[in-house]
Amino acid sequence: xxxxxxxxxxxxxxxxxxxxxxxxxxxxxxxxxxxxxxxxxxxxxxxxxxxxxxxxxxxxxxxxxxxxxxxxxxxxxxxxxxxxxxxxxxxxxxxxxxxxxxxxxxxxxxxxxxxxxxxxxxxxxxxxxxxxxxxxxxx
Numbered sequence: 001x002x003x004x005x006x007x008x009x010x011x012x013x014x015x016x017x018x019x020x021x022x023x024x025x026x027x028x029x030x031x032x033x034x035x036x037x038x039x040x041x042x043x044x045x046x047x048x049x050x051x052x053x054x055x056x057x058x059x060x061x062x063x064x065x066x067x068x069x070x071x072x073x074x075x076x077x078x079x080x081x082x083x084x085x086x087x088x089x090x091x092x093x094x095x096x097x098x099x100x101x102x103x104x105x106x107x108x109x110x111x112x113x114x115x116x117x118x119x120x121x122x123x124x125x126x127x128x129x130x131x132x133x134x135x136x137x138x139x
Contacts, residue, residue, distance in 0.1 A: 005122045029101075038085060040099065044116070049109070051097045053085035 003013050010018050022044040030039040040051040059081055083102040088094040089109055099107035104120035 001122065009119060009122060048091055049089055050091045051087055051089050051099070051109070053087035053097070053099055055082065056084045056086045056098070057081070058084045 001009065001015075006015065006018065007013055010021075012018055024042045024044055028041040030041070032038065036055050038053045040049070040053065042049050059079065080102045084098075084100045086096070086098045089097050092109075092111070095112070096110045097107060099105065099118065105118060106120065107118040109116040109118070
């Protein structure tokens with residue numbers, strides 16, 4: 001990874017300062033269209049994670065957007081509002097999780113003594129070996 005990719009991904013500028021991470025080879029999304037309940041399932045750090053998620057309305061529908069000094073009500077077309085979720089990790093005592101799956105998946109799982117950050121690999125790294133890295137997410 002380049003220095004800017006290291007900074008964006010891990011918050012460090014040297015390879016030797018990269019924290020422990022785990023690449024996820026298998027990541028399963030399960031959607032229930034009727035009640036907006038979703039599940040994510042993956043394995044990492046010798047443990048299985050099953051996360052139950054519900055939609056999170058992070059942006060108020062009453063938001064006012066200002067473009068070129070003109071007020072426009074509602075959301076600008078480029079803002080996605082249906083891709084943010086919060087929930088619990090069913091396999092780990094119902095600890096909390098927050099996930100965004102807008103343009104790329106990212107999120108956090110809060111353990112009592114630590115936390116896990118989910119983040120998609122940078123695009124350049126994914127393109128370098130598209131077949132292998134296509135589904136790679138790291139913790």
